[in-house]
Amino acid sequence: MSPAPTSTPAAPLRVDAHAHVYDLAHYPFHGTRGFDASDNEVGTAEQFACVLEAHGFTHGLLINPLGGYGTDNRCLLDVLERFQGRFKGVAVVAHGTAEAEFARMSAAGIVGLRFNLNFPASPALEAEGAERTLALAREQGWFAQVHYEGDTLLRALPILERAGLPIVVDHCGRPDAAAGLDQPGFRALLELGRRGNAVVKLSGAFRFGGGFPYTAADPYAEALIDAFGIHRCVWGSDWPYLRARHRVDHATLLAALHRWLPDAADRQKVLGDNPARLFGFQPLAVAVA
Template identity: 60%
Template sequence: MPAVDCHAHAFDLTRQGWGGDRGFDIASNELGTAPQFLHMLASHGFTHGVLINPLGGYGADNTYMLEAIAAAGGRLKGVALLPDATAEAEVHRLVEGGIVGIRFNLDFPTSPPLRAHALARAREAGWFVQIHYHHGESFTAAIPLLRAAGLPVIIDHSGRPELPGGLQQPAFRALLDFGRDSDAVIKLSGVFRFSETGSPYVDTDPYIAALIEAFGIDRCIWGSDWPFLRATSRTDFGPLLAALHRVVPDAADRERVLWRNPARLFGMQGEGR
């Protein structure tokens, strides 16, 4: 069965140097090239991946991601950053190069800002909007603009709930409500970023289960977040995938999360069951 890792980053300093507008630096142990990513996926039985421009390292320059997609033979798609000043010719190049969405980092000052103009450009390009945030209040404030935009929305890293706040914390409840009354997609990723106990991340299970209930299994996707930028402890692909299997024990449901849903969202081709 084909499967998609919907969240990863790739860097190759022999192909592209660091960007002056980067949001944070990439440590040497966090480097990973696109061919290394594809090999890692194949080692775990995955066939496709989605590269995300994380703002760190290359900043808003999407050059290496486009090169990696072109060399991958249809196995990769990309989510770019789109500064306000980006020319229409560059937007066309991104569309033609396999970019399927743009990302906004709500809590990074150097990120392209979430504005109606940027959302309109995404709509014209046929893209979805991917939202990442560290603080739930940032997402809550953005909800009215996202609702008015009229284009698909993907929420990164399970909304990064703060586990001490519990399932009833206002920002997480707002995310669940957004899932129930919109067509938004939740990315069941990043559990290592908000777990308090670490691997095997059992403390995150109730939050993932609540997200699946609110969004519905057909609007859930998964990503590893390889090569685990800024992780605070040892992180590996296998335990993260095992955490998904634990919360989604039904094989048919996992097929939706790992293949059918992302294939539909990102326009990927492969042999299904």
């Protein structure tokens, strides 16, 4: 008789904490989308999983894309069900969504909700119903994730801090690389980091750091690591790179991270330990015969 299958611990966690996936065959672009995505800007969960494996990543945090899907989270929820434990999700939630839907999304693997502060199509923090949305998210133990550019954070911060949810900031806050560290929005982001109830994604270097090797992003990444502390930094690729102005891939973005964090132990915290603690990822056991 063959021995019963056993399991062995997988490799250490390595999490891409910012990506988007699509399934246009089953979930076409939705009327609530903020903008359209081109054919070369979309990718399926299966394609993303292949990219992760090629670069030694075990898990991913998927963000429902305002570009294409808006507040339609059906594709994301379907992916979370099909890839049990491999992915977790951040939803874009319309104000007025039923309370039971929050619980259903939570059970499926949603751990946060996102606000795109510079896009009118995104549910707004100042809109009627936003306070209820934030309260329901807080009851589920979610965080509030914000994507913005420039100084938009200044108006949003008081609302977010009153809501009492942990705050996750996308793409280093997308500063203007030519404006220096003292630009008001970035200065407010550093102050938020020092207060201790927020996490920053060391992502999006290709969005504000010039072309490869993104050296214009270096002073901003270094200031954020200092202000937030290594334990409240995570990394994400932003795959499949919607609206990218240059050729982008995981390898070039990870090269920038290696420059910011030359110590391997620090990189493991940002790529594995921190997202596991903050987002609830667990190692995936590998079955062996």
